[in-house]
Amino acid sequence: MDYSNWIDRFMGLSQLKPELREQLVSRSKVVTLAPDTVIFGPDKTPENLLLLLEGTVRVQQLSEGGREIVLYRVNAGESCVMTTACLLAYDDYSAEGIAETEVTAAAIPRTVFEELISTSETFRRFVFTAYSRRITDLFQVIEDIAFQRMDIRLAQRLLELSREGDVIKSTHQKMAAELGTAREVISRQLQEFQRREWVAQSRGTITLLDKTALGQLAETAA
Amino acid sequence: MDYSNWIDRFMGLSQLKPELREQLVSRSKVVTLAPDTVIFGPDKTPENLLLLLEGTVRVQQLSEGGREIVLYRVNAGESCVMTTACLLAYDDYSAEGIAETEVTAAAIPRTVFEELISTSETFRRFVFTAYSRRITDLFQVIEDIAFQRMDIRLAQRLLELSREGDVIKSTHQKMAAELGTAREVISRQLQEFQRREWVAQSRGTITLLDKTALGQLAETAA
């Protein structure tokens, strides 16, 4: 795969002036990360800003009691704002970012990042837009957790996780971490979905049989 | 009150070069907002970045079902990042920011904001730090909503809201909106606190009688 023109994959950067594009490409490098690589976390500060070209990064919150909840995912074509945050503010986070698949990303060193931020209106807008989009995403997450029924949230998440194909490789425990609930709750909900023949289950996999029905339930949100 | 040197109230800006300080002070203006002023919201885009000098801004999420949840508060000495987000990214938010008290703030026009961002490393760091602090705040909010018991969250919030004095002017309905729960839940919890003589209640007010005990409960979080 040729990533020499990776900038074109980012809508917000297409307007970047030619000389800055060249700067950005020449002074950053394309890296590949194995699945399950920890990109940032309580004990790991990243040294580069990552712009994702392929794969997805899962950002999740770890709580004291060992519980987890998935906050959001960074997809190809997006920047991982938490790496920005880590680069700029020296706080410690209880959240961590993990490569969910193999990840290909443009890694931008801090110095280049700072330089572009000060030079380019376009780049600045790109970064700030990513930030505010994340914040509004988080607002939505909060609303869902606080007010949405679990069956609806589960149906939504199942559909999201089955973008390609109808089979989800995940355990009940992991689905519970997706939604910040307990495994038992997921088991019961999935049993109910199974009873209605919307899904089929086997150890470690969930197969969606009736996406339409799940979609209707998910739409009940409105 | 003399606000001519308001910049000194912001830690992150104290390093700002003298000529930029002057720029910032001369090209922004100090405004006063009445309590309950809507600063930003679904139908209201602010035209200035606000740096709070006095008072607090409450940022809350409105859901379809008319339910509310307080996301965070912006206090004196902090910047309201959502106004930044509104200035830079043209999304529509379901969250709104409301002056909870009378608010005095330095209002920085977009042009000045953009100029300073491109000019000053210090100012950039100030803004980014505010952003990432908000994001980590939201992570904490999510963790609390998802995993924390209601009585603990209520005790924590009561203590937060009683910084000055032991009397909180708030209805059960408003406390429910603070924590994103139902009024009945708050009523029952407060009755329990009352039974233990930790609080006293009368219509529209909650008086904290035993902050120590409430604090101990709140600390159970760890």
Added chain:
DNA sequence: TCGGTTCGGTGACATTGTCACCAAACGGGT
């Protein structure tokens, strides 16, 4: 094949959310 580990199922119970009410307190108008 054995034995440990992971995965999912289950029932009992606690906590929280929802619904449908009700009564007391308050506030404004007369």
Added chain:
DNA sequence: ACCCGTTTGGTGACAATGTCACCGAACCGA
């Protein structure tokens, strides 16, 4: 002062979700 509509808070029944303790089946490496 009184009336009346509104706000505030209380209550019980029930549904949904979270917690706990336990179990057996499936899986996996030795």
